[in-house]
Amino acid sequence: MPRPRIEVTGLGKSYGQVQALTDVSLQVGPGVVLGVLGHNGAGKTTLVDILATRSKPTSGTAKVCGWDVARFGHHVRRHIGMTSQFTSVDDTMTGRANLMLVARLLGASRKQADDRAEELLTSFDLTEAADRKAATYSGGMRRRLDLAVGMIAGPDVLFLDEPSTGLDPVSRSGLWDLVEKLAKDGTTIVLTTQYLEEADRLAHDIVVLAGGHVVASGTPERLKAGIGQRTASVRFPDARATHYAVGVLGYAGMTPLADFGICAVQIPLAEPGDIALLVRALDSAGLPIMDLTVTEPTLDDVYVALHRAAQEKAAQVVGQTA
Numbered sequence: 464m465p466r467p468r469i470e471v472t473g474l475g476k477s478y479g480q481v482q483a484l485t486d487v488s489l490q491v492g493p494g495v496v497l498g499v500l501g502h503n504g505a506g507k508t509t510l511v512d513i514l515a516t517r518s519k520p521t522s523g524t525a526k527v528c529g530w531d532v533a534r535f536g537h538h539v540r541r542h543i544g545m546t547s548q549f550t551s552v553d554d555t556m557t558g559r560a561n562l563m564l565v566a567r568l569l570g571a572s573r574k575q576a577d578d579r580a581e582e583l584l585t586s587f588d589l590t591e592a593a594d595r596k597a598a599t600y601s602g603g604m605r606r607r608l609d610l611a612v613g614m615i616a617g618p619d620v621l622f623l624d625e626p627s628t629g630l631d632p633v634s635r636s637g638l639w640d641l642v643e644k645l646a647k648d649g650t651t652i653v654l655t656t657q658y659l660e661e662a663d664r665l666a667h668d669i670v671v672l673a674g675g676h677v678v679a680s681g682t683p684e685r686l687k688a689g690i691g692q693r694t695a696s697v698r699f700p701d702a703r704a705t706h707y708a709v710g711v712l713g714y715a716g717m718t719p720l721a722d723f724g725i726c727a728v729q730i731p732l733a734e735p736g737d738i739a740l741l742v743r744a745l746d747s748a749g750l751p752i753m754d755l756t757v758t759e760p761t762l763d764d765v766y767v768a769l770h771r772a773a774q775e776k777a778a779q780v781v782g783q784t785a
């Protein structure tokens with residue numbers, strides 16, 4: 464196994480009385496996209512800021528590319544790129560000048576900076592606006608410029624804090640392609656997002672934060688398999704057939720849930736062979752299937768279930784202390 468690019472152990476951060484992160488541990492390897500999910504205030508930005516050396520942990524340790532973030536920030540910064548939740552573009556300069564400036568600060572020659580700026584302006588579809596002041600950019604264009612700035616150095620580890628907020632669907636899809644390409648080329652990417660679809664599409668691994676704690680982690684597939692349920696939905700010609708189907712399926716050991724209004728039955732699928740079993744049972748009972756669809760669980764299901772569990776736990780604690 465290659466050495467992890469990010470190693471976090473028992474990480475905590477408090478701001479006075481506010482415990483923003485508690486006992487967070489994780490590892491991220493080269494070329495891996497880690498999706499960090501969680502409600503507003505869950506601790507996503509706090510985690511990213513510590514890893515990007517913008518703030519210091521109050522407990523635990525974090526290493527990026529082998530360097531402890533609290534003690535060797537200057538080494539860490541040579542390996543990382545970052546786009547924060549709030550843009551850090553200089554409005555008084557053109558898009559190109561913003562990129563050139565950062566490239567030059569990072570030690571590129573004039574020619575190298577020029578080439579890199581051109582490359583990124585093309586990737587982010589900003590060539591036409593390149594020589595206009597950033598103050599004249601739309602919100603989405605500024606966001607794209609900000610992302611381009613974060614990617615200038617071609618870093619080993621890239622932190623993207625809610626990168627697609629405010630992007631239109633076309634820009635978002637462009638960003639996704641770019642993230643996929645960077646990861647394929649070996650860049651480690653930590654991406655916080657409110658869009659579960661984005662995490663599902665891009666992330667190889669996910670951590671879900673709630674109240675500063677990791678409440679779930681794993682591959683999107685594992686998280687979905689652990690919580691979400693594959694469900695078959697079968698439609699029948701009339702309510703009578705629907706009633707009959709409920710009996711037949713119950714007898715076959717399934718737990719059908721009927722909606723007689725639309726003559727449909729939903730059946731949770733626990734085992735891979737359940738669909739064959741379902742079709743055989745209905746067919747041998749002479750029941751005509753008008754339509755059969757199978758719904759896979761989504762990360763939304765996982766997220767909703769986790770949030771509900773966290774709320775129930777909080778309610779229990781309140782109940783106990785009341």
Ligand SMILES: Nc1ncnc2c1ncn2[C@@H]1O[C@H](COP(=O)(O)OP(=O)(O)OP(=O)(O)O)[C@@H](O)[C@H]1O
Nearest residue numbers: 478481483501502503504505506507508509510548
């Ligand atoms: N500088 C600060 N001083 C005091 N409290 C802070 C500070 N920064 C963050 N917090 C608190 O820490 C907690 C985690 O905040 P954080 O910004 O990490 O959340 P987040 O998951 O990024 O939320 P969002 O989705 O809104 O961006 C919140 O309760 C927040 O109020």
Ligand SMILES: [Mg+2]
Nearest residue numbers: 507508509548
């Ligand atoms: Mg945040």
